[in-house]
Amino acid sequence: MRLIAGLETPDTGRIDLSDREVFGTGVNVPPEDRKVGVVFQSYALWPHMSVAKNVAFPYEAQGVSATHAAERTAEHLERVALTELAGRRPEALSGGQRQRVALARCLASDARTILMDEPLANLDPHLRGTMEGELRAFHDRSEVTTLYITHDQREAMALADVMAVMDQGRFLQLGTPQDIYDRPATEKVARFIGRGTVFEADIRGSEASFQGQIFPVSGPASGRVFIRPERVSIADDGIPAKISTAHYRGGFWEAEALIDGVDASVQLNLAHPAHAGDHVALRFTGGWGLPD
């Protein structure tokens, strides 16, 4: 992210933003000229300026006329519903309000690309939910390419048009959130995104058989299937298993069950209370055949 914004210089390679080369052989546009907006993880609001001054700063830096800057600032503040707090200092704002100021400031740079580094990481879950909605609405309205970095998959899936899974600086998979959830490209992605179970099964075309049970699978043929908890149900004629852990998650129990002869424990959701040691019979209703 710091490479894209130009705050750090890569050793080699090429970076294009909105069809303009900003880094490459002999080219290195300084950050102040890249026309990117950044929402920092810590928001990086200037504590000595009021909300309005923070938001107006990019205009000031561009030398825009004062009246014009004031108009645009008011516009942005209204868009993030902060008009009433325009005179406050950042320290007198709540976490969510600060985040909105950071957003408004980043809009004010009229950037063609917006980079957001875990903007919701420091908020409490309630506020995070609200802000998520606002970010989404804002993105829909502004139509600016936005690069959103987060560790929270739920957040990523809720917000993204295109999602990339990165590990140690390399992309593991690039696709829509639904793609990545339902059709992970590798076992690593499968394990990283959401919960699920990977085990060996006998795959024939679009069907897999495991301990006598036959269920539909899709994806590249392989010996390993990946099953999401939603595709595991309790059925009297299912495979016998023993619950190893069960946590209440509000409305359902997140559980793991062990099947004889299988190392991995099966991830499943239960609608009723369960305790470690309970016996259940499992039925798989669908899986994804992992590539080798």
Place this chain on the structure above:
Amino acid sequence: MRLIAGLETPDTGRIDLSDREVFGTGVNVPPEDRKVGVVFQSYALWPHMSVAKNVAFPYEAQGVSATHAAERTAEHLERVALTELAGRRPEALSGGQRQRVALARCLASDARTILMDEPLANLDPHLRGTMEGELRAFHDRSEVTTLYITHDQREAMALADVMAVMDQGRFLQLGTPQDIYDRPATEKVARFIGRGTVFEADIRGSEASFQGQIFPVSGPASGRVFIRPERVSIADDGIPAKISTAHYRGGFWEAEALIDGVDASVQLNLAHPAHAGDHVALRFTGGWGLPD
């Protein structure tokens, strides 16, 4: 929490810990004598001491013999699986390891009450999941009363035997997580914990009718019902509604729908993609009658 630990002094009232009055009229036991263990939000590990020294400090403070202290320290370190890192400084540990050190130190005080202040708030979601499991296991084994403070309901529900919902310094409800989720005492609790919809319905005994649909409700009779997303399904003969938002959450879509004539939007989960503006027909399968 700081009041219970004795780090701050309340204006009035009475605090008992394990049947001993530690604060009350004329009584104010200083923190060093309260026999409480605290896991601070920031962990508050001492950066100038090694992991082992950090854990051994409570014994040192109690004047326990060096060999005994070393034995117990080794025991606690083993319990949190940190034996190999005993010689490291806290700065060389990952977030989860630090948390475990804080835990071990708090065990070492042989406290009769343990207070944890958002111990997982600073961890990334993956680590948080792992630590949650460890905390639970640890609590089951140690059998010490543990007061666990968190903003994350999912965490609270997964870990707690008894859960309290606090707002502005007052308890709103005290009960098992399942109780609170399924049978919220007030509308405030209902809205705060999990998702759900509150609307006016015609309640008769254990049935409610709403726009011609009849569904079971339980709880104190009142004009208002509260319905969790799990109790909302799509049915051809349902009440017509229009989707207002839908976010992918991995395996399902978190959606809100508007019904004509009702202010509140209905929270529901969808198994299939949906877009704002889609028409659906909703069926309620159960609700909770909120008290007045």
Place this chain on the structure above:
Amino acid sequence: ADVSGKLVLYTSQPNADAQQTVDAFKAKYPDVEVEWIRDGTTKVMAKLRAEFEADAPQPDVLLIADMVTMEGLEAEGRLMPHPDADVSAYASALMDAEKHYFSTKLITTGIVYNTSAPMVPTSYADLLGEDAKDKLAMPSPLTSGAATIHMSAITSHPDLGWEFYEGLAAQGANPQGGNGGTYKAIAGGEKLYGFVVDFLPIRNKLEGAPVEFVFPEEGVSAVTEPVAILSTAQNPTAAKAFVDFLISPEGQQLASDMGYLPAHPEIAPPHGFPALSDIKLLDFDPAAALANDQDNKARFINIFGG
């Protein structure tokens, strides 16, 4: 000659005295603009040394405490002779034979004692007595020009010599800082006897200080506050006029009015001082003092430990 322009004076006279001197000179030569800098001899010389080092000495005229320093500057060729100066009235020992520098007043060093002291000393030898043991104060020749000359004069005295200084050391004398510090130690009663320049006790006694100054039998040493013109002087005409003014009877009267012993034998000394003719001076040869300067200081350090 046309006496005008800017004259730069470096002096170690106390502020008020320097101001009076300059004012009187300007009253006589209103066309001369005098720029003067006043500081302790050590600092004036340090400043001058730095200016020499940078090849840009500023002053035309130097008016400092002692002849030894002047002798040193003369040896380095830093002084300009003033052959026309009229020194006929003065004792020849007070003036440089080549007329490079000219004494302007006598600041003698004798014995001072606190009036609460049990003994009234009359000679240097008295200070070696039992009454004075551990009660002695004196300025250090390493700090004070007057003390250097005092040491040089006493150690070359046939009856006193270095044995006298060794005796002082045995008495527990502890040479400290300059004359100001010594005077304070005696006036404040920390010590009872000591060497100090005359005007401090004589003037302060009139204000009520518990001190008394003694001209010992053997004689007193004197610094003569010599004035000299630098060879690099920008305005030699005015500089010469300044020197002439200081050694004229008019300038000498001014010195007396300021409370110093004038060098001119015919000018009456100020209140509290004996007549010049009644004061016995120890013999002193500035050239020899300069030549022996390093040796004397080394010997002093050997005796007192620096």
Place this chain on the structure above:
Amino acid sequence: MGGEGVTFAALILICAALFVLPLGLLACVAIGEGLEAFLSALDGRSVPRAIWNSFESSVLSAFIALVGGTATALVLGLTDVRMKGPVTFLLLIPMMVPPHVTAIAWVQALGPSSALLQAIGLAPEIGSTHPLYSREGVIILLGIQHAPLVFLVVLAALRSLPREMSDAARVAGAKPARLLMRIILPLLAPTLIAGYALAFVSALGNFGIPALLGIPARYTTLPVLIWQRLASFGPTVLTDMAVIAGLVAVIAVAAVVFQMWLASRRRNALIGPPQPPLDIRLGRIRPVVETGLALAIMATLMLPVTALFATALVPTYGVPLTFETVTFANFAEILFRQSVTARAFMNSTIVAAVAAGILAIFAIFVARYAAAQNRAVRRVGTLMTALAEMTYAIPGLVISVAFILAFIRPLPLVDVSIYNTLTIILLAYLCAFFSIALKPVTAATLQLDQSLDEAARVSGAGFYRRMTHITIPLIAPAAASGGILVFLTAYNEVTVSALLWSSGNETIGTTIFNYEDGGYTTLASAMAAVTIIATILLMALLDWAGRRAPPGVVPWRL
């Protein structure tokens, strides 16, 4: 990059003119006369002994300062003693009193003619050797003089010590004594090391105290040895002085390097936001602790100051202060008759204020470069910091000589001479006191979140706009605090302007020194008394103004 480059180049030029040129010329003098002169300057017993004395007195006095300063800071920072504000204020005043005035005051306070000791019948016997004229006297007084420095540094660190660190120890069952020994002091280790180094370097460069107390005790330190060499008037004085000053600089730099090395080993990364101070309840021992504080104030402030006033109120030194002898003539003389006094107050106020302002801004830039991401730039910034540390330790008198060498001639290009003007004193102050301004600013810069600057960069702001709109406003409190310390130091200093003043350009310090030197002790005392009153008034004014400012601007405000 353009603006940044130009500023960086300008900064290097200024540093060259202020630090490298004068010190370089001095170094030329040291080695210019050839090896023989160089070695002869080091010859004899006096130099090794002075090195040892300097080292010994600095090490021991810094230790006294560390213990005293830390103890008072802990009491004021961690416990519930009353009147913290006024006590802090009073404890800091001794630091603002020039060292030679402190020495004079103490000598008078503990001597046979001490009005105070006579009143309680403890005055030493007339004619006895003054107890302060000794090695111990020098060390103790240096310790007292520099304890407030350590006090200030530790107090600031306590403010940023995360409170949970001590909370965790308390719930673990640690009593206050163990809490102090095992948690708080080890956590403060880097600060204690820095405070010790500060006291050490300050003692190393101190002239006033060893000159007034050490010379009579034949306890010569390097700065005093320089003075004595100057007093020998010979043609080689400058070489001698430059060589000895070089020794001081070497010791100072070695001390600072050692400090950085130590601190890097004891680094405890924990800079938190300001926290409400810990209030350890002292209970029954509170009156005892409060009495201790009161005694400390009595000893470090009241005793010397009353002695000074007692001397200022008598007609001539040695006359006991009684109802018959009391006179305000000395005050009348310096305040109404001597025009030099008013001029000195005026000059010192102007020069100290201008120096404080310039250094505060200058420090922001140097600290920024010393924390820069670019390695080469950071190196240059660090070098500037090291130079500042050196000039702080080199005795002021030597700085004076270096500035004469550098600026006696008219400046090239503009052909204006600054010699014998206030400007040269100002430049020398900039050189000598830069380190004081730099310290708080460096600390603040290291704490500054880099993303604040980056956020401005991606907003399209160039270097100057970022400096003026973001960095400077954010660092301003620390810079103001450094500036205030520079002002108070420069206001009273005597050695830097010792050779640079001229008539019309006197400073307060040189005026007091000249009175004392000319034998006018009572006038010197009166002037020193007025200066102390003026300093207290200034501090009170800053204190009052600081009520509105963000925390940290006025260094002593809790």
